[in-house]
Amino acid sequence: MMHISELETPALLIDLDVMERNLVRVAAYAREHGLRLRPHTKTHKTPALGKRQVELGAAGLTVAKVGEAEVMAQAGGPGLLVAYPIIGASKLARLAAVARNMPVTVSLDSEEAARQLSEAGSRHGVSFGVLVEVDLGFGRVGVDPLAAALSLIRFVRAQPCLSWEGIAFYPGHIKLLDEAGMATLRHVTDLLSRCLESLHDSGLVPAVVSGGSTPTLFQSHLVSGMNEIRPGTYIFNDRNTVASGACAWGDCAATLLVTVISNAKSGQVLIDGGSKTFSSDTMAGGSEAEFGRIVEAPQSRFFKMNEEHGFVDVSASGDAFAVGDRLRVIPNHICVAVNLHERMYGVRGERVECVWQVEARGKLQ
Ligand SMILES: Cc1ncc(COP(=O)(O)O)c(C=O)c1O
Numbered sequence: 001m002m003h004i005s006e007l008e009t010p011a012l013l014i015d016l017d018v019m020e021r022n023l024v025r026v027a028a029y030a031r032e033h034g035l036r037l038r039p040h041t042k043t044h045k046t047p048a049l050g051k052r053q054v055e056l057g058a059a060g061l062t063v064a065k066v067g068e069a070e071v072m073a074q075a076g077g078p079g080l081l082v083a084y085p086i087i088g089a090s091k092l093a094r095l096a097a098v099a100r101n102m103p104v105t106v107s108l109d110s111e112e113a114a115r116q117l118s119e120a121g122s123r124h125g126v127s128f129g130v131l132v133e134v135d136l137g138f139g140r141v142g143v144d145p146l147a148a149a150l151s152l153i154r155f156v157r158a159q160p161c162l163s164w165e166g167i168a169f170y171p172g173h174i175k176l177l178d179e180a181g182m183a184t185l186r187h188v189t190d191l192l193s194r195c196l197e198s199l200h201d202s203g204l205v206p207a208v209v210s211g212g213s214t215p216t217l218f219q220s221h222l223v224s225g226m227n228e229i230r231p232g233t234y235i236f237n238d239r240n241t242v243a244s245g246a247c248a249w250g251d252c253a254a255t256l257l258v259t260v261i262s263n264a265k266s267g268q269v270l271i272d273g274g275s276k277t278f279s280s281d282t283m284a285g286g287s288e289a290e291f292g293r294i295v296e297a298p299q300s301r302f303f304k305m306n307e308e309h310g311f312v313d314v315s316a317s318g319d320a321f322a323v324g325d326r327l328r329v330i331p332n333h334i335c336v337a338v339n340l341h342e343r344m345y346g347v348r349g350e351r352v353e354c355v356w357q358v359e360a361r362g363k364l365q
Pocket residue numbers: 040083170212213214215230231232233234
């Protein structure tokens with residue numbers, strides 16, 4: 001078995017005990033509150049980890065792209081949710097091939113997307129489940145929950161190869177559950193209730209009401225009417241999750257192992273990872289230019305990146321590092337960092353216990 005010191009850097013490490021604790025905690029929370037859990041696999045992009053989520057009771061796995069669906073089909077489970085409108089005949093032909101082997105549901109917000117999906121179903125001899133996406137304040141995809149959801153649902157129900165399963169939304173505008181965040185969550189809940197009421201009044205009862213995110217995860221039971229959650233980041237967590245209040249530093253399973261490659265300037269060290277290792281994502285909703293938390297030196301500032309160089313200011317913290325020292329960094333946004341790496345190393349203590357290929361990395365189509 002390999003020791004961490006034998007790994008070449010930069011290397012994406014996953015603490016197996018922390019990851020398992022995150023997975024079990026959220027599976028138990030969902031079970032306790034009677035919520036279906038359909039984890040978004042965009043965070044780990046790895047079938048072996050999707051399989052673990054299924055073993056722990058997931059009601060299926062979520063993806064954004066057809067390429068991710070093709071990879072994640074290997075994880076098995078009750079089915080796949082593509083939480084993204086899929087547009088274009090050739091992509092839909094590929095999705096139909098996936099749907100030949102397992103149930104596939106797509107969330108969408110236009111008649112055009114529904115028409116194309118149904119046509120693909122009839123061309124390729126499959127049917128698709130559909131969730132009609134409503135916008136509860138994020139302002140991305142999703143129709144107006146009161147003015148437009150009903151007519152899109154009726155349209156979907158009239159398509160020959162589609163079966164309407166419910167509605168979906170994503171509360172991506174809630175990054176922090178402070179007083180303002182809780183007020184926004186109450187607004188989401190209120191809008192959802194009004195949407196469900198108007199559907200019920202028209203005799204339409206959605207079997208699935210799918211929402212949820214990692215920042216709002218442990219408040220999901222307060223969103224009455226929602227019966228399914230799709231968190232993704234929770235498997236690893238990151239600096240943003242800690243900032244949101246949804247986890248502690250000890251719940252961050254993923255770190256980037258890097259090597260100090262220069263200390264030629266006083267008060268500064270350079271590490272062998274930059275934007276091609278971490279991504280350029282700054283903190284959600286903030287303008288702060290800091291690209292990660294150095295576990296061994298939390299007071300130092302990872303303040304700048306080139307593609308392959310990370311600049312760490314140690315002048316205020318007084319940390320001193322030698323060329324060749326190794327550091328671990330918790331990234332701002334783990335999902336985009338994972339997508340940059342060919343493999344992840346599962347570690348326990350100082351031992352490398354397994355290596356996963358990030359099979360869905362780069363699957364943008
Ligand atoms: C549609 C959708 N559902 C679920 C998620 C997962 O949310 P989180 O990253 O907060 O875990 C995302 C994340 O971007 C998303 O876009």
